[in-house]
Amino acid sequence: MIPNGAGTKKAAIYARCSTDESRQDVEVQLAELRRYAQAFGWRHDEVWEYDSGFKGEQPKLQAVLKRIKRKEFDALLVYSLDRFSRRAPSKVNRLLDELVERDGCRFISRLEGIDSDNELTWNVVRPLFAYFANVFSRNLSVKIKLGIKTQRDKGTYRGGRPSKQLDVDRLRTIRLSHPAVGWRTLTKVYNDGLPDKQQVSFTLLRRVYQKLSFNGQHATCPN
Numbered sequence: 001m002i003p004n005g006a007g008t009k010k011a012a013i014y015a016r017c018s019t020d021e022s023r024q025d026v027e028v029q030l031a032e033l034r035r036y037a038q039a040f041g042w043r044h045d046e047v048w049e050y051d052s053g054f055k056g057e058q059p060k061l062q063a064v065l066k067r068i069k070r071k072e073f074d075a076l077l078v079y080s081l082d083r084f085s086r087r088a089p090s091k092v093n094r095l096l097d098e099l100v101e102r103d104g105c106r107f108i109s110r111l112e113g114i115d116s117d118n119e120l121t122w123n124v125v126r127p128l129f130a131y132f133a134n135v136f137s138r139n140l141s142v143k144i145k146l147g148i149k150t151q152r153d154k155g156t157y158r159g160g161r162p163s164k165q166l167d168v169d170r171l172r173t174i175r176l177s178h179p180a181v182g183w184r185t186l187t188k189v190y191n192d193g194l195p196d197k198q199q200v201s202f203t204l205l206r207r208v209y210q211k212l213s214f215n216g217q218h219a220t221c222p223n
Contacts, residue, residue: 011037011075012064015048016083026050029079032110036077044077053086053133061085065095068105080111081126082133089130096126166200166208175209 015029026048037044049060061084067073076099078084085092099105100116107116112129114121174189181189186209187202 009040009042009074010072011042011044011077012068012073013037013044013046013077014061014064014084015046015079016053016058016061017050018052029083032079033077036108036110042075045073053082053084058085065099068099068103071104073105075106075108077108077110079109081109081114081129082136084109085130086133086136089127089134092130092134093127096130166204168208171205171209 013030013033015026015033017025017029030046030048034044034046047060047064049058051058051060064073064076068076081092085095096107096116100107100122108114109126109129112121112125114126114129116122171190174186178186178189183202183206187200187205190205191199
């Protein structure tokens with residue numbers, strides 16, 4: 001949660017990407033929403049998480065909604081409606097109606113131009129995009145299940161998502177040249193200069209790292 005700005009109104013900025021999406025996408029969302037809030041002179045708090053908008057619990061979004069109920073924010077800004085949620089349209093629309101009508105919070109989705117202060121975008125455009133976001137997720141789920149079934153029929157399915165390969169020699173070299181850095185810094189250095197598809201999460205790096213031994217000793221890393 002990062003407070004910024006000075007103005008009289010305060011907005012909550014919420015960004016999300018799924019666990020299988022590039023985490024750089026979150027920064028793209030935040031950058032655009034920051035510009036919007038700053039253009040209106042709004043103070044703002046930034047919240048982001050990596051969770052499914054279709055099946056995930058989105059705990060950080062839930063925390064923001066609780067703060068909205070306590071009247072801590074005047075507006076909720078999201079990059080697009082599918083970043084807010086991809087659940088059933090009836091659930092999404094009900095949640096947004098409660099947010100605006102019960103809690104008195106303005107809702108803005110930048111990509112689609114949805115604004116609860118604009119009757120047309122709120123009553124016509126919003127339901128359509130809530131529907132499209134849900135359909136996309138359902139179709140994606142069907143495609144994944146069909147892909148798994150095809151692999152099972154061929155006897156090639158091994159379960160789970162394909163894991164990224166971590167270059168142990170690269171990690172070992174970086175660790176020895178950066179002996180005092182924490183997990184996230186170590187991950188940042190490891191990923192520097194690599195294509196998105198070869199970059200790894202700090203969780204994967206830490207898991208592999210802890211199994212390694214450097215200089216004959218069990219690998220440890222400062223927090």
